[in-house]
Amino acid sequence: MRNRSIYIAFLFLLFNSFFITAQSDKQKALEAKRVKYQKELKQLNALLFSNKKEEKSVISLVEDLNYKVSVRRNLIKVTNDQANLLTREINANQNEISSLRDQLTTLKKQYAEMVVKSYKNKSEQSRVMFLLSSEDFKQAYKRLQYIKQYADYQKEQGDLIKAKTKKLQELNTDLLRQKKDKEQLVAENRIAKKELEKELKEQEKLMATIQKSMSSYTTKIKKKQQEIDEIDREINRIIREAIAESNRKAGKSSSSKGFALTPESKLIAKNFASNKGKLPWPVERGVVKIRFGTQPSPIDRTVPIKSNGVRIATAKNTQVKAVFNGEVSRIIVVKNGNPIIMLRHGNYITIYRNLSKIYVKKGDKVTTNQVIGEVFTNGQGETILGFAIFKDAKPQNPANWIYKM
Structure with missing residues (x-):
């Protein structure tokens, strides 16, 4: 008992x-x-x-x-x-x-x-x-x-x-x-x-x-989104051109939807993919103001806001860093927008938008956390970095790749 x-x-x-x-x-x-x-x-x-x-x-x-x-x-x-x-x-x-x-x-x-x-x-x-x-x-x-x-x-x-x-x-x-x-x-x-x-x-x-004056604000929001869509189309066009060029050089069909990779590029892509969820932030400190995907505008919820990446609010004079080892694929200057840096990591691309200063040039090899530019600050004191990740021509959600985003 x-x-x-x-x-x-x-x-x-x-x-x-x-x-x-x-x-x-x-x-x-x-x-x-x-x-x-x-x-x-x-x-x-x-x-x-x-x-x-x-x-x-x-x-x-x-x-x-x-x-x-x-x-x-x-x-x-x-x-x-x-x-x-x-x-x-x-x-x-x-x-x-x-x-x-x-x-x-x-x-x-x-x-x-x-x-x-x-x-x-x-x-x-x-x-x-x-x-x-x-x-x-x-x-x-x-x-x-x-x-x-x-x-x-x-x-x-x-x-x-x-x-x-x-x-x-x-x-x-x-x-x-x-x-x-x-x-x-x-x-x-x-x-x-x-x-x-x-x-x-x-x-x-x-x-x-x-x-x-809701109609006036709605018009402004739509106009801003149109400008963003135009830049997105230009980025997509440049990525598709880069994919076609890589396939032509490899003697493959230029209609392929993915990059033709050399053994070195394959290794870089593999290392990039293995760091999913662990990549560093492209800025020292910041908050994600606009997330990836389509979301309703906070002003007029009938107007959709589409984002192929994220928009990070940061401090004035903030430097931009490469999130991984790679090569400067292109420096893009677009109408109605500030310079954009495109880095290639095998068949992955990282995009850094809305820059005021560029510290690299096309063809440069960059390393993780290397400073590549500076974020633009507008007349209202807003400093917003547009950041995107692509696998070939398909946009990825940066929150799945960047540590604790």
């Missing part, structure tokens, strides 16, 4: 340790997300909201504010999730503390009874008499074993009381820490919600201004 009780207690402790580990892992994951959103908000404030001298366009202000609101909401949500998880952990700890206290009370009572019983029979004479009164040697041996087992059990109970007491103290300490952590999270969330309220009011005010 005693062994069965120990087995049940062991199973309980084992299950509880698994539960605590799972909760702890989830809490760590949530904390990592919270830190990420806090860092992103800090960068947003530094890169998009710190320059009060230049007057941004209303469109840019709305885009920036929408982005900030979405990050703030993510921060509030993950902080809520953390607080809720802590509440569950606190409740679990309180239940375990209550259970341990009951066990401790029972153990102490049993131990006290054993001590009293042991005291009454503690004399060596009574133990000897207990053994000598045995009917035979076998019974005497069994009685001797019983005395030893009883003494061991007393010691075991004493050790168990010590262990339970220590566990209870640890849980109480942990509970106090959890309650303090939860109070801090709740306080932080209260501040974040107040900031969100301010941002939503500002957003509402800006949108009210836009609504007065």
Whole structure:
């Protein structure tokens, strides 16, 4: 019966340790997300909201504010999730503390009874008499074993009381820490919600201004997208030409949709592909203002914004770095746009758009993190780098390639 009780207690402790580990892992994951959103908000404030001298366009202000609101909401949500998880952990700890206290009370009572019983029979004479009164040697041996087992059990109970007491103290300490952590999270969330309220009011005010002449803003958004589409078509044309040229040189059909690769190019492409998700950012610090793919305009949600790459907001005079070893395939100068650098990495292409300075020329070999240019800053103080990755002529989502994008 005693062994069965120990087995049940062991199973309980084992299950509880698994539960605590799972909760702890989830809490760590949530904390990592919270830190990420806090860092992103800090960068947003530094890169998009710190320059009060230049007057941004209303469109840019709305885009920036929408982005900030979405990050703030993510921060509030993950902080809520953390607080809720802590509440569950606190409740679990309180239940375990209550259970341990009951066990401790029972153990102490049993131990006290054993001590009293042991005291009454503690004399060596009574133990000897207990053994000598045995009917035979076998019974005497069994009685001797019983005395030893009883003494061991007393010691075991004493050790168990010590262990339970220590566990209870640890849980109480942990509970106090959890309650303090939860109070801090709740306080932080209260501040974040107040900031969100301010941002939503500002957003509402800006949108009210836009609504007065929505058609005019919609026209501007469409015109800007047309200019971007025109540059995208030019980049696609140049990539297709480069693919055709590589196939002609290799004696293959110029209609092939992929680059003809030399053994060296194949190795570069293989190394590039093996670094998927680990490539460095093309700028020292920045936030992704426009993500890859098609998304509705924050001004007029009926107007789609298409992006073959990402647009990264960064600081003035920011230098642009190559994300991998490669060769300068082309320096592109387009109408209604700033210079573009095209780097080739086997059958992969990386594009760096909206530059003010170029530090490389066609045919140059570049290495990872080598400075190749500088990002252009417009009259409103916006410094936006357009960055794209292509596999042959097919655009890739940079977020899948660049580390933690």
